[in-house]
Amino acid sequence: MSEFYQGMAEIFEVEExxxxxDFPLDEGWDxxxxxxxxxxxxxxxDRTVSATRLQECKTVGDxxxxxxx
Amino acid sequence: MTIGSTPIASGQAVRVDGxxxxxxxxxxxxxxxxNEYFLEEFGDSVADTTKMTGVRTRYWVDEGVTASDLCTxxxxxxxxxxxxxRDTVDAIIFVSQTPDYRLPATAGVIQAKLGLRPAIxxxxxxxxxxxxxxxxxxxxxxxxxxxxxxxxLVVGDTSSSLIDPADRxxxxxxxxxxxxxAIEAGDAQAHFILGTDGRGADNLIVPSGAYRSAEHRSSNxxxxxxxxxxxxxxxxxxxxxxLVAETVQFAGLPIESYDAFLxxxxxxFMVNHLAKKAKLPPDKVPMNIDRYGNTSSTxxxxxxxxDLADRLAREGARLALFGFGVGYSWGGASLEVGPLACxxxxxxxxxx
Numbered sequence: 001m002s003e004f005y006q007g008m009a010e011i012f013e014v015e016e017x018x019x020x021x022d023f024p025l026d027e028g029w030d031x032x033x034x035x036x037x038x039x040x041x042x043x044x045x046d047r048t049v050s051a052t053r054l055q056e057c058k059t060v061g062d063x064x065x066x067x068x069x
Numbered sequence: 070m071t072i073g074s075t076p077i078a079s080g081q082a083v084r085v086d087g088x089x090x091x092x093x094x095x096x097x098x099x100x101x102x103x104n105e106y107f108l109e110e111f112g113d114s115v116a117d118t119t120k121m122t123g124v125r126t127r128y129w130v131d132e133g134v135t136a137s138d139l140c141t142x143x144x145x146x147x148x149x150x151x152x153x154x155r156d157t158v159d160a161i162i163f164v165s166q167t168p169d170y171r172l173p174a175t176a177g178v179i180q181a182k183l184g185l186r187p188a189i190x191x192x193x194x195x196x197x198x199x200x201x202x203x204x205x206x207x208x209x210x211x212x213x214x215x216x217x218x219x220x221x222l223v224v225g226d227t228s229s230s231l232i233d234p235a236d237r238x239x240x241x242x243x244x245x246x247x248x249x250x251a252i253e254a255g256d257a258q259a260h261f262i263l264g265t266d267g268r269g270a271d272n273l274i275v276p277s278g279a280y281r282s283a284e285h286r287s288s289n290x291x292x293x294x295x296x297x298x299x300x301x302x303x304x305x306x307x308x309x310x311x312l313v314a315e316t317v318q319f320a321g322l323p324i325e326s327y328d329a330f331l332x333x334x335x336x337x338f339m340v341n342h343l344a345k346k347a348k349l350p351p352d353k354v355p356m357n358i359d360r361y362g363n364t365s366s367t368x369x370x371x372x373x374x375x376d377l378a379d380r381l382a383r384e385g386a387r388l389a390l391f392g393f394g395v396g397y398s399w400g401g402a403s404l405e406v407g408p409l410a411c412x413x414x415x416x417x418x419x420x421x
Contacts, residue, residue: 031238032121034299038306039342048306051299 004067007040008060021061041067079312080264080399082319088209089255090404092151092411095248095367095374096143096225098130099416104241111237118241123337127244127362129229134419136165136225137175139247141182142417144223147249148183150411155183159217160190162208164200164224164366166395167231168193171279179223190217197273198333198394199263200224200366201248202402205390206261208252222250226365231275233293242336244362248370251411259404260320262312269397272300304397305335305343313347316389316401327353327403328386329377333393334358334368366392373406374414381407 001009001016009019011033034054041049045067057063074083103126107115119125130139140163148155161183163176170178176191190211196203201224208220225247232239276282277291289295309332317324330349332340337358344354355376357368364371369390373381380386385407393399 031298032117035121035302035338038299038302039338042306042342042346048303051297051303054299 004040004044004064005060007044008037008063011036011040019060021059021064023060025057025059025062037063077262077315077319079308079315079401080262082315083206083261083263085206085209085213085259085261087254087257088212088252088259089257090406090409091251091253092147092409093248093250093370093374094143094147094150094411095246095371095414096139096146096417097128097361097414098134098139098245099418100129100131102127102129107241110234110240114237115241118237121336121338122242122363123356123358124242124244124362125359128246130227130245130417131419134227134417135169136167136227136245136247137163137169137179137223139227139245139417140223140225140249141179141247143247143415144179144183144221144249146413146415147251147411151251153219153251156186158185158189158219158221160208160211160220161185162192162194162204162220162222164194164196164204164222165226166195166197166365167227176223185221196396196398197226197365198335198368199392199396199398199400201369202261202390202392202400203263203398204366205250205252205259205402206263206400208250209259212252212254218254220252222252224248224250224366224370226367228294228363228365231294233289236289236293238298239294239296242363244364246361246364246367246371247417248367248374250370257405259402260316262316262319262401264308264312264399266397269300269304272297272304273395301394302339305339305393306346308397308399309343309391309393310347312391312393312399312401313349313389316391316403320403322387322403326387327389328380329353329355330389330391331355331369331372332391334361334363334372335394336363371414374412378412378414381409381412384408
């Protein structure tokens with residue numbers, strides 16, 4: 001599993017096996033999770049993503065796409 | 070004397086000669102607020118928020134006590150300890166976003182309370198997290214230029230009066246404090262980098278209460294503090310590691326020669342991440358947000374009077390200071406501090 005998905009599993013406090021591109025961003029996708037995700041993307045991809053655009057994401061796969069744009 | 074100024078990527082780079090810090094005192098209100106206080110409002114999410122912010126306790130003023138009261142108490146203690154006669158202070162600068170009045174400037178209010186000479190330089194600066202670095206630069210510049218032989222920099226905020234008690238992102242984060250720093254002429258050199266970017270003004274703001282009174286996109290009370298934590302974090306990621314690198318480079322000393330790197334105590338998660346990204350040795354990045362919360366412009370002096378007090382009193386230290394946040398505004402400083410005749414944290418006694 002990639003560093004990005006490992007990190008997302010930690011942020012949502014789920015097993016790594018449960019984390020994947022289809023993981024929905026509903027419960028637990030709050031301001032704290034957004035900030036943690038910004039930090040993760042900074043660490044993994046060395047870039048910053050807009051918090052506003054991050055909040056518009058529906059799944060973890062959307063976040064990955066945003067991070068790789 | 071100010072030696073030129075050069076625009077570089079992070080901001081204006083300025084070297085200031087001929088001024089030194091003589092001492093500093095922080096003053097904390099006595100009312101301690103533990104995280105249990107928030108359980109009723111926020112329930113289980115208190116633990117999650119604490120994990121991120123790192124704040125376990127913070128101190129809030131009682132009603133009727135302002136930042137200027139805390140700063141005045143700190144200044145009284147400082148002037149007494151340094152044995153500075155009141156009439157030897159030539160300038161007072163108050164840095165705050167929670168002044169006593171919209172007008173007049175609070176610097177004069179503190180001047181009168183302290184019994185300083187009635188005809189000195191006095192002004193307020195409206196800055197938050199970057200404010201201590203800006204205040205230090207201006208006070209040292211006044212002294213270095215000869216405009217003042219001794220200057221008092223009073224920096225304080227009572228953010229508890231701004232926070233929206235229903236906003237989890239800010240209600241648990243901020244603490245109150247006031248500080249006083251004495252600057253006098255001396256054979257010393259300090260390097261500063263100062264920057265501003267008002268394009269981020271909307272992301273950390275009290276939208277109402279002054280003269281623009283715009284409707285704001287958030288549904289929060291427009292008289293209370295609004296913070297877009299994600300955007301603020303993005304701003305720090307882009308600006309702070311660069312500011313750290315450029316400040317160290319501008320001062321021209323190797324990173325190993327620094328005894329401590331003081332980062333504005335924004336929140337624990339952010340400070341840890343920024344320190345790592347800036348490649349700073351963790352043992353040289355003191356933290357005290359767990360005890361005091363984010364005290365806005367006073368986090369840097371509070372690190373000096375708290376975690377570093379013994380060191381600064383005994384032998385002094387080569388410090389790098391970094392303030393960043395609301396504005397956006399930021400400042401970096403590299404300077405030698407101490408040994409100081411007075412460096413301590415006191416508790417506010419309203420009976421004084």
